[in-house]
Amino acid sequence: MALMMASDSHDQNRFLDLDAKVFGDHLAAVLDLAGAQAARSIVDLGAGTGAGSRLLRQRFPDAAVTCVDNDPQMLELLRGQGFAVVEADLNHGFPALGGSLIAAGATAEAPVDLVWASSSLHHVTHPARLLSGVRRALAPGGVLVVVELAALPRFLSHPGGALLELRCHSAAAAEGWNHHPNWTPVIEAAGFAVTRSEVTATAPVTPAAREYARQWFARFSHLAALTADDRGTVEDMLEQFSDDIELEPRATRTVWVATPVEAQEQP
Secondary structure, eight states, X not given: OOOSOOSXXXXXXXXHHHHHHHHHHHHHHHHHTTOOOOOSEEEEETOXXXXXXXXXXXXXXXXXXXXXXXXXXXHHHHHHTTOEEEEOOGGGOOBOTTSSBOOXXXXXXSOEEEEEEESOGGGOXXXXXXXXXXXXXXXXXXXXXXXXXXXXXXXXXXXXXXXXXXXXXXXHHHTTTTOOOOOHHHHHHTTEEEEEEXXXXXXXXXXXXXXXXXXXXXXXXXXXXXXXXXXXXXXXXXXXXXXXXXXXXXXXEEEEEEEEHHHHHOO
């Protein structure tokens, strides 16, 4: 879930891990919407640090979970956790499990029951090509689940802080953070029936939540669109997240659950 530029890959990996620690239950609620009762073959597109992959393995312990990403270091970590991995650029389409692309009109070596794409589809230059490959790869009754943040996470509960946070979000939006389209027509055009939902969750205030909030505001402090006064306030706040600031971590994710049209029409 690369929402913005991080100073290095280690920082970004820590950022992704914190999101999983703070809002992991949120992703579990998202998976509930998929309606998949059983799955033998699962593909996590843009697996990143593996937060979604681990959730999928926990939910479907008998399934083979394949992690797809273009970062070899990330994939090596996931391989060490027992996942099958495929290094691939999703801009080229949906990769076969053997590492080669599925050609037009071809089918996967083994049909896939569930394809999971959490905060990854908006990074793909040619989503229609990827989605067409997903459709060909899915088994009858298979499901595609696409997840995006509906808005950046919220942390501050005090009214004054909440207004500051909204201004930070506006400044981030001006720089293209978390930009993604409404995927419904794009997914439908690839031959899917789509249900779109939103899931909102509030997380407990833990040390991980405080660190995650601080990392968000540290990134906000570098936004060019932020006023000098707001930047100064944010910088003053950065030393207080460990103890003093009241937090209410919450996030809303948009979920698209898609099934191939022919599969849905079967009796």
